[in-house]
Amino acid sequence: QQQVKQSPQSLIVQKGGISIINCAYENTAFDYFPWYQQFPGKGPALLIAIRPDVSEKKEGRFTISFNKSAKQFSLHIMDSQPGDSATYFCAASKSYSGYSTLTFGKGTMLLVSP
Amino acid sequence: DTEVTQTPKHLVMGMTNKKSLKCEQHMGHRAMYWYKQKAKKPPELMFVYSYEKLSINESVPSRFSPECPNSSLLNLHLHALQPEDSALYLCASSPLGSGEKLFFGSGTQLSVL
Numbered sequence: 350q351q352q353v354k355q356s357p358q359s360l361i362v363q364k365g366g367i368s369i370i371n372c373a374y375e376n377t378a379f380d381y382f383p384w385y386q387q388f389p390g391k392g393p394a395l396l397i398a399i400r401p402d403v404s405e406k407k408e409g410r411f412t413i414s415f416n417k418s419a420k421q422f423s424l425h426i427m428d429s430q431p432g433d434s435a436t437y438f439c440a441a442s443k444s445y446s447g448y449s450t451l452t453f454g455k456g457t458m459l460l461v462s463p
Numbered sequence: 464d465t466e467v468t469q470t471p472k473h474l475v476m477g478m479t480n481k482k483s484l485k486c487e488q489h490m491g492h493r494a495m496y497w498y499k500q501k502a503k504k505p506p507e508l509m510f511v512y513s514y515e516k517l518s519i520n521e522s523v524p525s526r527f528s529p530e531c532p533n534s535s536l537l538n539l540h541l542h543a544l545q546p547e548d549s550a551l552y553l554c555a556s557s558p559l560g561s562g563e564k565l566f567f568g569s570g571t572q573l574s575v576l
Binding site: 383385390391392393394395398438445446447448449450451453454455456 | 572
């Protein structure tokens with residue numbers, strides 16, 4: 350059972366455009382929702398994250414929108430640049446004493462054309 | 464130092480070989496993780512160590528054997544692997560009180576022949 354659903358699978362955006370990636374979750378026990386960016390041959394890097402009691406968080410060109418009642422969250426990349434071309438994973442985290450577990454979406458391959 | 468360092472970066476091994484993957488962090492994080500990532504797929508959790516004790520084993524085959532010798536080091540010992548075990552193996556760590564912020568290393572790309 351896939352607990353975090355992510356769409357689209359791939360996305361092509363022109364330079365300067367807005368990239369939007371959507372995720373939905375099922376388990377209400379999740380308590381933190383990070384987005385990871387991964388370049389080929391590298392490990393995932395934490396991009397931005399949000400807690401479920403916040404509806405929006407913005408860091409530079411990256412914004413997370415969170416809808417707790419709908420159990421959905423999304424990543425908006427404003428003024429998309431070719432350097433943003435990467436695979437993006439949404440995730441949902443569940444905290445335990447001393448560690449947490451991440452459930453990832455299937456990923457979105459973003460290509461920003463020059 | 465805000466890095467999780469993994470060695471080697473690439474590894475090719477036969478099905479009868481024994482090898483080890485190493486992971487090191489000096490951020491004082493007390494939780495460390497092994498993930499496996501196949502091409503074009505998300506990372507999948509294998510093991511979690513908290514305070515150098517194994518907290519989670521996600522039903523990983525015994526040919527993968529984790530070890531946490533101290534709070535900075537995490538090893539993954541490999542023995543009698545199968546070709547389908549070829550993948551990117553990622554180590555991660557997280558600080559206490561903020562366990563959801565996982566910091567990943569660049570991974571070891573493993574090929575089993």
